Amino acid sequence: MTSTTDSASPRRGRGRPRRIDQQMIVEAARGIPVGELTMRAVAERLxxxxxxxxxxxxxxxxLLDLLAAYSLADGMSAIELSLSRDWRDLLRDFASQTRTVVASLGDLAEYSRVDAKLDAAALKPAEAVLRSLLRAGFSTRTAGLALxxxxxxxxxxxxxDIDRADASTHKTTASIRQILKSTREPGFPAMEAVLLADNGLLGEEQFQFDLRVAILGLEQILANEA
Known part of the structure; x- marks a missing residue:
């Protein structure tokens, strides 16, 4: 005779797989060096x-895209911007902090991009930039292009920054030097002079130069839109 209790009690099926979600996968993946990261390695940790x-x-x-998205979201969510600052200063703050976030991703940086995996909190710095630009008088379209x-x-x-951390000089600079060293073609005195000067190409000086050019350009655009 079959027991009523036995027939009524639900039983967990033998071998039913453990339930996992994206957050669990990311946490497991973060404990594995990127070079050793595989689906099997994450599954074993879980x-x-x-x-x-x-x-x-x-x-x-x-897997790498997912891990990069979560890591980027964590970093962008931690960015703090003040809307009380001038739009130029706010842009500098946004650029500097975003640069730091991307550099902190290391090997994951090449997989980082803005996509649907990002938490909405990661968009708050961008929202602050847009509000600042709109308040300054930029059109909606220009504000979006500027961001x-x-x-x-x-x-x-x-x-x-990641590339420079892995070598004494940036990969592009090193490649150009190698090309000039091995070529028999004359006529590159300006290029050689720039490389010889070692003027921070693609380093901090380059970043500040690029940012200055961008802001000066936006100032001109704003004047034209006024």
Missing amino acids: GVNRKALNYHVSDRDG ANIAELAFSAGRN
Whole structure:
């Protein structure tokens, strides 16, 4: 005779996989060096079958994209900007802090991009930039273009910082020097003079120069839109 209690009690199926979510995957992935990061490594840390990850990420590139998105979101969410500052100063603050965030991503920086994986809190600095520009008198379209321009500048500078940290000079600079050293073509005195001067190409001086040019350009645009 079958027990009523036995027949009524739900039982967990044998071998039912552990439930995981994106946050759990990211936390597990953060404990693994990027060079060693694989779907199998994350699955083992979580104590699940590798296939359990496929609902959230399909392969290693997807895993890296997810980890980069969460890391970028954490960094951008921590940026603090004051709307009481002049729009120029606020742009400088945004660019500088965004550059630092991107540089802190290290090997994940090449996978970082703005996409749907970002938490809305990561967009608050961009919202502050747009509000500041609109309040200064820029049109909505120009404010959007300016934000994209400054963000691209900051992301590029952050990635350059990573490259410079891995070598005595930036990869592009080193490549140009190698080209000039090996070529038999004459006629590059200006290029050689710039490289010889070692004037901070793609470093801090380059970042400040790019930012200054962008802001000067925006000042001119604002004057034309007024």
